Amino acid sequence: MRIAVLGTGTVGRALAAAFSRLGHEVVLGTRDPGETAARSAPDAMGGRPFNEWLESHGGIRLATFADAAGSSELVVNATNGAASLAALAAAGEARLAGKILVDVSNPLDFTQGMPPVLNPVNTESLAERIQRAFPEARVVKTLNTMNAGLMVDPRRLADGEHSVFVSGDDSDARKTVTGLLAELGHKDIIDLGDITTARGAEMVLPLWLRLFGVLGTPDFNFKVVRAG
Numbered sequence: 001m002r003i004a005v006l007g008t009g010t011v012g013r014a015l016a017a018a019f020s021r022l023g024h025e026v027v028l029g030t031r032d033p034g035e036t037a038a039r040s041a042p043d044a045m046g047g048r049p050f051n052e053w054l055e056s057h058g059g060i061r062l063a064t065f066a067d068a069a070g071s072s073e074l075v076v077n078a079t080n081g082a083a084s085l086a087a088l089a090a091a092g093e094a095r096l097a098g099k100i101l102v103d104v105s106n107p108l109d110f111t112q113g114m115p116p117v118l119n120p121v122n123t124e125s126l127a128e129r130i131q132r133a134f135p136e137a138r139v140v141k142t143l144n145t146m147n148a149g150l151m152v153d154p155r156r157l158a159d160g161e162h163s164v165f166v167s168g169d170d171s172d173a174r175k176t177v178t179g180l181l182a183e184l185g186h187k188d189i190i191d192l193g194d195i196t197t198a199r200g201a202e203m204v205l206p207l208w209l210r211l212f213g214v215l216g217t218p219d220f221n222f223k224v225v226r227a228g
Helices: 011-023 033-037 051-055 067-070 083-093 124-134 148-152 171-186 195-202 205-215
Strands: 002-006 025-030 063-064 076-077 098-102 136-144 161-166 188-194
Touching: 002 011, 002 067, 002 083, 011 025, 011 148, 025 067, 033 051, 033 063, 063 067, 076 083, 083 124, 098 124, 098 171, 124 136, 124 195, 136 171, 136 195, 148 195, 161 171, 161 195, 171 188, 188 195
Parallel strands: 002 025, 002 076, 025 063, 076 098, 098 136, 161 188
Antiparallel strands: 136 161
């Protein structure tokens, strides 16, 4: 499958590398490919300089948001939640039309300090705003309730026996995304239903952030345990 991953941060890089390893044709979208490719300093999280990372992943192409979306069959929004709508607008509504748009972002608002709050929250989700802004795209929310390492390598924790959620209005799109999650190694994939269920998935984040502070590690996840 031709997959465009929009966003060159920790999450975008992790997903792009994982999909490439699985044999998909991957293009990584950014605002300014030239500027991004020239980055030679560690990123904000202390991660590997982007130019070194890109050189070591020769199968991944770097392009503008628009070119990445236009050449893909499926688009992943791995941008900062506060910038997601603008990044997707740069990709272009026409280039997203008819395509599955996987949203893994979270609407974290840092304007009031730490810890961040969600905006929107409760009566709406970022995924719903994206679907409304790009009505011809088939938006699916998933993977936003865990860190990047577990997104792409769930077996590193409890042999993959933890939960991931899927929300979206298009049932065929949810099935396709469920298949991609299984390729990554996810075992407990819970289809929550329509896009409004993304509200609950996004509202997991305040608890996740508190647990991160208490546990001192992001390598944890939630598991839904069934009776019987």
